[in-house]
Amino acid sequence: MNAPLGEPPRSLTGLHVVDADGAKVGTVQQVYRDDATNDPEWITVRTGLFGMKETFIPLAGVRRTGDELHVPHDKETIKAAPRIDADGHLEPSEEAELYRHYGMARPGAPRPGDAPDPGGESGTGGTPDPGSGGTSDPGSGGMPNPGSGGTSDPGGTSGTGGKPLG
Numbered sequence: 001m002n003a004p005l006g007e008p009p010r011s012l013t014g015l016h017v018v019d020a021d022g023a024k025v026g027t028v029q030q031v032y033r034d035d036a037t038n039d040p041e042w043i044t045v046r047t048g049l050f051g052m053k054e055t056f057i058p059l060a061g062v063r064r065t066g067d068e069l070h071v072p073h074d075k076e077t078i079k080a081a082p083r084i085d086a087d088g089h090l091e092p093s094e095e096a097e098l099y100r101h102y103g104m105a106r107p108g109a110p111r112p113g114d115a116p117d118p119g120g121e122s123g124t125g126g127t128p129d130p131g132s133g134g135t136s137d138p139g140s141g142g143m144p145n146p147g148s149g150g151t152s153d154p155g156g157t158s159g160t161g162g163k164p165l166g
Helices: 076-078 092-101
Strands: 014-017 024-033 041-049 053-058 063-065 068-070
Touching: 024 053, 041 076, 053 076, 053 092
Parallel strands: 014 068
Antiparallel strands: 014 024, 024 041, 041 053, 063 068
C-alpha cells in the first residue's frame, strides 16, 4: 500500500491521529514499510497516559486532512491493540497478530477458499521508512492500496518481517 496522498512516508511523522469517531488518539512516531514491497503499511502512535506507549495502526483506509491522519478504527480498538515493541522490526507473526486484532486480512494473504500455503507460513512484516518517498495510486483518491504486499512461499516460511524508517 502507498502513503496517503502520495507524500513521502516521513511526512506522516508528527501528524495527529484521529479515530473513526473524531477523537484524538496520539501522534505518529514511525512509519513501517513492508519488507517485500517497500510500501508503507503501518504507523506507530504514542498513546497512553503521558504518551509513553507506541501502538501500531495499519495505514489501510487512512486519509490525511491538514495535520491530522484519520484512521478507520476507534480509540478503544487502537488502545487495545497487542503491545509490540517498536524496536526497529515488525516480525511476520507480530504483523499477523495485529491484522487479526484490527479484523483485517494481511494484504496478499489467501482469502477463504484459496489454496493454503503448502510449505509454511506466509508474511512480510514491516520495516520503518528511512525517508524514501511513497506514491499514491492516482485512481485511489490518495487512499492506500490494500491489495499490495505479501508473498507466498511454497517451500517454507516466507516471513520477511519489516522495520521502521531511519
